Amino acid sequence: xxxxxxxxxxxxxxxxxxxxxxxxQWTPEELxxxxxxxxxxxxxxxGTGEFVDGQALSPEGTFVRxxxxxxxxxxxGPFAETKDLIAGWMVIDVETYERAxxxxxxxxxxxxxxxxxxxxWLEVRPFMAHQHTVIE
Amino acid sequence: MTGTDxxxxxxxxxxxxxxxxxxxxxxxxxxxxxxxxxxxxxALRWPSDGLPDHPLGWLVTVAARRLTDLLRxxxxxxxxxxxxxxxxxxxxxxxxxxxxxxxxxxxxxxLLFMCCHPSLSPASQIALxxxxxxxxxxxxxxxxxxxxxxxxxxxxxxxKQRIRDSGxxxxxxxxxxxxxxxxxxxxxLYLIFNEGYASTSGPGLHRAELSAEAIRLARIVHRALPxxxxxxxxxxxxxxxxxxxxxxxxxxxTLIPMAEQDRGRWNAELIAEGVRLVSAALPRxxxxxxxxxxxxxxxxxxxxSAAETDWPQIMALYEVLLHLSGNPxxxxxxxxxxxxxxxxxxxxxxxxxxETDGRIAGDHRLHAVRAHLLEMAGDGSAARExxxxxxxxxxxxxxxxxxxxxxxxxxxRD
Numbered sequence: 001x002x003x004x005x006x007x008x009x010x011x012x013x014x015x016x017x018x019x020x021x022x023x024x025q026w027t028p029e030e031l032x033x034x035x036x037x038x039x040x041x042x043x044x045x046x047g048t049g050e051f052v053d054g055q056a057l058s059p060e061g062t063f064v065r066x067x068x069x070x071x072x073x074x075x076x077g078p079f080a081e082t083k084d085l086i087a088g089w090m091v092i093d094v095e096t097y098e099r100a101x102x103x104x105x106x107x108x109x110x111x112x113x114x115x116x117x118x119x120x121w122l123e124v125r126p127f128m129a130h131q132h133t134v135i136e
Numbered sequence: 137m138t139g140t141d142x143x144x145x146x147x148x149x150x151x152x153x154x155x156x157x158x159x160x161x162x163x164x165x166x167x168x169x170x171x172x173x174x175x176x177x178x179a180l181r182w183p184s185d186g187l188p189d190h191p192l193g194w195l196v197t198v199a200a201r202r203l204t205d206l207l208r209x210x211x212x213x214x215x216x217x218x219x220x221x222x223x224x225x226x227x228x229x230x231x232x233x234x235x236x237x238x239x240x241x242x243x244x245x246x247l248l249f250m251c252c253h254p255s256l257s258p259a260s261q262i263a264l265x266x267x268x269x270x271x272x273x274x275x276x277x278x279x280x281x282x283x284x285x286x287x288x289x290x291x292x293x294x295x296k297q298r299i300r301d302s303g304x305x306x307x308x309x310x311x312x313x314x315x316x317x318x319x320x321x322x323x324x325l326y327l328i329f330n331e332g333y334a335s336t337s338g339p340g341l342h343r344a345e346l347s348a349e350a351i352r353l354a355r356i357v358h359r360a361l362p363x364x365x366x367x368x369x370x371x372x373x374x375x376x377x378x379x380x381x382x383x384x385x386x387x388x389x390t391l392i393p394m395a396e397q398d399r400g401r402w403n404a405e406l407i408a409e410g411v412r413l414v415s416a417a418l419p420r421x422x423x424x425x426x427x428x429x430x431x432x433x434x435x436x437x438x439x440x441s442a443a444e445t446d447w448p449q450i451m452a453l454y455e456v457l458l459h460l461s462g463n464p465x466x467x468x469x470x471x472x473x474x475x476x477x478x479x480x481x482x483x484x485x486x487x488x489x490x491e492t493d494g495r496i497a498g499d500h501r502l503h504a505v506r507a508h509l510l511e512m513a514g515d516g517s518a519a520r521e522x523x524x525x526x527x528x529x530x531x532x533x534x535x536x537x538x539x540x541x542x543x544x545x546x547x548x549r550d
Contacts, residue, residue: 093281093287
């Protein structure tokens with residue numbers, strides 16, 4: 001049965017990629033090739049009926065928390081250099097766990113510096129879902 | 137007629153209209169689009185114009201007209217000569233045998249067999265069944281499965297293309313294929329039911345309608361095949377399970393195990409109907425897994441209290457089911473029944489054997505059962521460990537909350 005998975009991309013915090021040149025050192029052509037690859041990948045998954053959602057995130061961000069009744073929320077940031085930093089995600093809905101791994105593998109082959117695959121590490125996380133059984 | 141009445145009527149007429157159009161013109165995939173458009177037109181016009189004299193005839197006429205337009209447009213696009221021959225009414229080429237006047241229920245059944253064709257993936261079978269037979273819109277199906285509409289549209293379109301490419305003709309499966317094909321249909325209805333039943337509250341609330349839809353479709357199949365024991369068994373299983381729905385979650389969405397449910401909130405009408413169905417089916421034989429599961433559900437549903445449950449009978453039924461299926465989840469439930477009859481240690485011995493079965497060893501349910509049986513055996517600290525292990529592997533928040541709660545209760549007692 002179909003199950004949803006989150007494919008998580010990291011700016012920082014994942015093990016080092018094979019083609020580890022950071023994005024801010026890519027040429028504009030390399031950058032647009034990367035973006036095109038991601039868009040094509042999403043379009044292909046939409047065609048197979050496996051796409052749910054995908055977004056890229058800005059590296060800028062702030063921590064926010066509740067600070068009690070009637071008080072403005074407390075903010076903290078920008079993020080420290082050591083923090084695990086999410087770059088974006090894609091949510092897929094696929095028949096098997098193996099298929100989720102296969103797609104994550106393809107996504108990890110997106111081109112980076114020199115137009116070569118980045119081989120970046122993606123995190124594959126199953127959604128909390130229900131069991132498929134009536135037997136309780 | 138209110139909008140809701142009309143919606144119900146349209147859902148009921150949807151497969152019959154599609155069956156009539158496909159029977160006459162073929163082209164399942166395009167006909168399905170045409171019928172959807174006819175349904176939409178009816179939903180817009182009937183509430184203000186009033187019902188036509190022959191609602192089904194109205195839908196078939198509008199859909200057939202729309203089908204002709206769609207096929208013409210396709211033909212113009214492809215500009216292929218042989219297309220003309222293909223959209224001549226099927227009847228014009230092959231007159232149906234004089235002794236055969238197909239009933240509407242036959243048409244619905246044929247559609248179900250088409251939508252549940254073995255060449256499709258389960259996800260496609262489910263989506264197509266809900267749309268073509270259930271009369272749900274793509275938006276509704278997408279919402280129920282929590283995917284974007286565009287994704288669901290593609291799933292349905294691909295499924296229809298596959299059926300078209302396979303050259304499947306509009307008819308019931310051959311006698312040789314019958315049993316296997318019916319199994320797939322029943323499994324698809326079972327999966328639709330589970331999709332709805334597994335969701336409890338909150339964001340999953342609208343998904344509960346899927347259970348109602350599965351029951352409605354199972355009723356249609358049962359009406360068409362009243363002698364089939366497994367069809368009756370599946371319908372009974374759904375009714376007997378659905379009867380406990382209101383009692384299985386607390387106000388805050390927490391799961392309530394069957395032993396602690398308020399049995400006054402079980403639906404007596406559904407239980408009576410389910411019991412009647414399964415009692416009539418069992419003696420007719422052959423007995424299959426759906427009938428056995430329904431029989432087990434019936435024993436639970438008929439017990440006045442958890443303590444008065446007829447566990448020896450449940451144990452015996454699970455033993456038969458185990459011979460039929462070999463499913464590790466059945467084995468796990470069998471272990472629970474054995475524990476209730478012969479004591480927790482006897483159940484734990486069976487659970488221990490399952491711990492080497494890769495299909496279930498990592499499953500939270502195995503650990504949850506072990507925890508319950510350890511608690512029954514009075515081994516609080518081992519039970520607590522097992523509850524925590526189970527909670528760590530649970531697949532949804534209410535289950536997780538329930539298991540942490542059980543562990544915490546043992547803490548408090550220490």
